[in-house]
Amino acid sequence: MTRLQLRTRLFERLGEDPASPQFWTATEANEALTAAETVLALLTLTARKVASITTGADVFVDLISALPDIVVPLAIRAGGVKVAPTSLTQLAMLNRSWPAAEGTPQRYALLGANVLALYPHQDAQSLSVEYAYIPAAMSSDSAAPVVRAALHDALVDYAAWRMRLKEGAQLLKEAEPDLRRFFEAVQQEAALVRNEARLNQYDATPPEVTLAKLMEASRGR
């Protein structure tokens, strides 16, 4: 579906005339759809791509500057060879002087969402990073979401719940099934991506947030 088709469905869901909505604007609907794709991509790691980065002299890489749309690295390669994921403790056990070691990276530790530590490291090292990312907002009404077509209805579900936050009360309560359907779609997609991650030997898999926890969020308990 295109953004226009998604927005039309969204306004119909909200009881609005898609051609001339009264309570919401097209911009609000577009932003809600973008937000839906953002949350979906974060919880499922379903949007993936490859980019090259070049390291500086520092052992730590600022991921947010290097790859602004990143969620998490899935596979990093230096000269075509996979760099293995590890932890700070393991790095220290391997070599207490790991921050000073120079050479082609063999291991990396992800520190939070924003820092990558490389061991060993060297200036001007080119790395190929396959990573889960947050898709950019759809740029026009003819543009389509990045996530697969089977998930497009889920985008409308989250966007409908999000737009009902403006109204609150009974109308927000009536949107709880929308949020529940969205989280069910997240669960299904995350299971698929987890399987793909195993096949591809990715370094990260979608978080295993239980359906119960997500349903708790949608039911308000």
Added chain:
Amino acid sequence: MAVNVSAVISSIWPALGALIEDHAVWWDADELYAWANDTLRRFRGARIYVEVTTHALTAGVQNYALPAKASALLAVAHEGKMIPRYTAREMDSLRQAWKVYSAPAAPEFIVEAVTSANTFAVVPSPEATSGTLTVMSVSLPADVSSGAPSVDIPTWMSEILYLGMLAGAKGRETEGAMPESAAAAERVIAAIEQAAAQLFAVRK
């Protein structure tokens, strides 16, 4: 690249019944920035933000501060060499006089929270100024305000900030309050925080 909170705030006004700040009756942008900062603080459980800072190892100075917003020390290196970390209790067992032990040599141990929660001590206390300590800590991003609306956080955090600011606005007692909307937004933030914690919580 950072998240520009002013852009997120612009998208919130319509949800608060106003197209721009001037049309908003019960809230203003400064309050929304305050709620954005509250949201960043509340989201600390996910441990998504790591700060790497440095200190010069200085003669006679045993205690060093973590960054102002740090919530946990991850590791410390001196001149590229990791320094083993112990608690004060462990150090008492290893070397009873560790608090008065000084030497010209490089630090052998790090002890957390010796003088306050946001400090660490190096053992032995350095007798000479020598090299740099690199400190890795779990921290919080800088506060945002109308004068400094950009913050270095992942792109996806913009939705957390949207929900957090909306929850703050709808949750405050005004004629425009909608506590049910505030509660719903906060429940979704909590669910996403749990997911983010699984993805990013730092492994030491």
